[in-house]
Amino acid sequence: MLKAQIKVLLKKSVLDPQGQAVEKSLSSLGYHNINHVRIGKYLEVTLEETDRAAAEAQVREMCARLLTNPVIEDYTFELVEVEQ
Amino acid sequence: MLKAQIKVLLKKSVLDPQGQAVEKSLSSLGYHNINHVRIGKYLEVTLEETDRAAAEAQVREMCARLLTNPVIEDYTFELVEVEQ
């Protein structure tokens, strides 16, 4: 089986209020070397599929249809092998 | 600079209602080879720090103090080099 590890972030052009809030909290906790924080979603989707190319195409399709909203979000993903 | 890419998921024994809902939805969209879906958070924190060991220790500390809730969540992270 293959597990898709999908990272979703807001597009750079879209304001990330959650990231900003966490950035502020970190600095008020005394972490002054924080340059930038962004917050998004992380999804793990396990596929009963062995063919990498097929899996890749499917993940892309699922991201476009359901898992992400292309108006505001960008995503990247990796496929890793997993045991049954 | 170093960027920490932090993936946060609910602990395995903790109910993940989001993951369940998405799993169901994918299957009703016709993706019948989906085995399991889990949904969590993804954070990118950029540190003005060049020392990997120091950065790693700091990320762990920040995760424990603010970024994750160890009661119900687990996390993993990677550090990648980024340009200023």
Next chain:
Amino acid sequence: MRPEDWRNLGLTDEEFQLIVKTIGREPNHVELGMFSVMWSEHCSYKHSKAVLRTFPTEGERVLQGPGENAGIVGIGDGLAVCFKIESHNHPSAVEPYQGAATGLGGIIRDIFTMGARPIASLDSLRFGSLDDPRVRYLFSGVVSGIAGYGNCIGIPTVGGEVYFDPCYRGNPLVNVLCVGLLEVDKIKLGRASGVGNPVLLVGARTGRDGMHGASFASDELNETSEQKRPAVQVGDPFMEKLLLEACLELMNNHEVLGIQDLGAAGLTCALSEMASRGGTGLDIDLDKVPCREEGMTAYEILLSESQERMLMVVAPEQEAVVHEVFARWGLNAATIGRVTADGILRIRKDGEVVVELPAKSLTDGAPVYHPAAVKPAYLETSAVLDLKQIPDVTDANQVLLELLAAPNIASKEWVWRQYDYMVRTCTVEGPGSDAAVLRIRGSKKGLALTTDCNSRYVYLDPYTGAKIAVAEAARNLVCSGAEPLAVTDCLNFGNPDKPEIFWQFKEAAKGMSEACRALKTPVTGGNVSFYNESYGEAIYPTPVVGMVGLLEDVEKRCTQAFKTAGDYVVLLGETYDELGGSEYLATCHQLVKGLPPQLDLAKECAVQQTVLAAIRQGLLHSAHDLAEGGLAVALAECCFGNEIGAQIELQSQGLRLDSLLFGESQSRILVSVQAEHLPSLLQLAAENNVPTFTLGRTGGERLQIQVDGQPRIDLPIAEAKATWREAIQCFLK
């Protein structure tokens, strides 16, 4: 069995012996686990049972008193209100969001399990001081947990209260009350009846979450609480919304013989209580329970506290329809066993009987304790308050501003603006006045709801403080134009094995009982939460009173805000030199001392009757009860709603200035009345022997108070309101 086996599960040696005696043999490991949760304080009320029996529980309107999942009172026209309060203190201390969310989820299930449609909830919260970052984390987490669950499920959170005091630092209180509406002939009970009938488990799958939550709630918080964290469950309000709709659809259209939600102690509690109430037994096959995780043991399935599940008993011919209704809502329904005649809970796993216990041994077999009660030593010193040592107020303006900014008095808007208090479009008075008011669709009637408890008073004198909590709740309802009907209470105390704590508990219960009798508001249910201590320090005893009131005509409701300029401002009730336990002493002099204000229940009834009659006759433009911060704060709050000022003249009549302005004497209500109605109001009060003081007129943009002809307070409303409104928010920036 070795002593560690039961001791690790929180059972004493004597309790173990009692189990052996009751069932005539040693329990096996699974059975022991079941006893440990059912005999925990949370489920068995073993320390409190005897005291709770002293509450008045009967009244003309009471249709269901304590003992079921929630109480019910009739409100005429074939309708009834179902309500109950529940605590989720310990889970919220370790995971504030999920702890609060699942607390709300649990109490909502208690309401719809009775056949009622949940229509509103209230949250009564206590935290440490806001200048502590951990407290801010808990506070904002709890509030967003209540918001997250309540908003999603679509039940408006219409009121509540929030107090801050260092005593709650390590052990916050999260009490949630839910109210439902139902037709009198549709009441459902949690009983397993009819030998041979199927038992169904519906809703979420069972996982390993929340093992031993009930025992966790029956323990003090300390370092090992961290390790007990698996006791925290995650709520799924979406699942509960579906469960709620499916259950109500089923109950409204088909016969359901018995139904019970799964809360603390999960399946163990639901099975044993349903069988015990029905005088029946159950034969259950755990292999039929839909599980979320593989390889779950009998022990785990029986003790899991997975949320959003219900157990029901129906006639065999209804079984198919249950499956049909649940399938329509996309939910699981599994037949897991049958009702039997022998009173035995017989549970099988993998074809073997793993549990065989009389159902009643789990529910009624628990010991009843009569712990020792000793008056705490602190009361000797705390009672001593020498007002001569305290300089009277010089700058009353400044003190008023300070009090308005004190978190206990400041506006709780930061909290309730996160709650959807309008969904279902029945909230005609949301948060912000003395009580919330809901209209009832298809009827002229309305319901008023409130929760109250000033725990500082209870700490200083548990008997009087608890009496005041009841009186204040009733007063809040009356100020909205409602007749108080009944009480649900949440008794939050420390460790009952400490005689000082148990003394507080007994005294508070006595005070509550007395007040409930005098005000004719029986207790129809509630919850006891002991062991609210962290690192050996108990919280202030906090008996939260939730009260429901009825408006025959919801159009005739009243709020605290002044409505027009030129009205007379009248104070009903008397003011004494009573500063003990006041917010003023705590905020301005850092003192928690003295005796709380005294409460004369006859006078209280007279004031309430007067105001209720006046509102019903349409005499009043506003009514507001005097609470923390006394007269000056109450006046300011009346001004804030519509930003209408007032010019007030007071006579000190020998009182200290601070007592007069900021003292918290009980049984006082501030009203505004149009000139033409003033004589009628004064006459009504005179008939009831209620003293009245006509203090001045409304109008202008300032609150101006003169005492004996001397200007003492003069503040622009806008400025004072901003101070009051932003105080809590400022801490959370």
Next chain:
Amino acid sequence: MKFGVVVFPGSNCDLDAYHMIQDVLQQPVEYLWHQEEKIAGFDCLILPGGFSYGDYLRCGAIARFSPVMKSVVDFARQGGLVIGICNGFQILVEAGLLPGALYRNTCLQFRCQDTYLKVENYDTPFTRAIPRERVLKIPIAHGEGNYYVDPETLQQLKKNGQIIFRYATAEGEVTPAANPNGSVENIAGVCNERKNVLGMMPHPERAGEPALGSADGKLIFTSILKYWEGCRS
């Protein structure tokens, strides 16, 4: 005029929308179950507020694949009137019937409060009965009502008069302080190019009677009725 209120799993303002139509507007109305594939005989469809599918993943993301949505889309394409309120708006955006996206309020909290709306276009089926210059007092209750649209599409929306409501002060001034959630240019409601599909975050069905603090929301439904009667005569 016959209305349909679509019920998704997790909808919770379906009852309020139904009440608004039946008791306040006094028009026939029926609930539509999310699994119904064929819908017929309706003149206006309401997608109510709530948390369809728990708002899991993204608000409206899962609901938009409900079987009923195919018919909603067809109905809209044929010019039928559709109004999405709060979660309904989020579903319409996810379904692509309306431009833009709705995400987390900038304050990161749920907000339940009254808002004042400036009407930006009176020439739509949803706004024609609203008296000119009237600022509408209608409450919001959402955690993810922050409207985003890219700059080019925003220009299009302006050009086509698709921006219907903006958050404003009680006097009708569109100011940053009056923006409760961070929406681009204070946008509270938009419609499609053809103006038969409206999405708005504020809840007009919660502002239909004086007992609830405002009756301004009713104006949107009377507009719909007036438009429909106009089409028939």
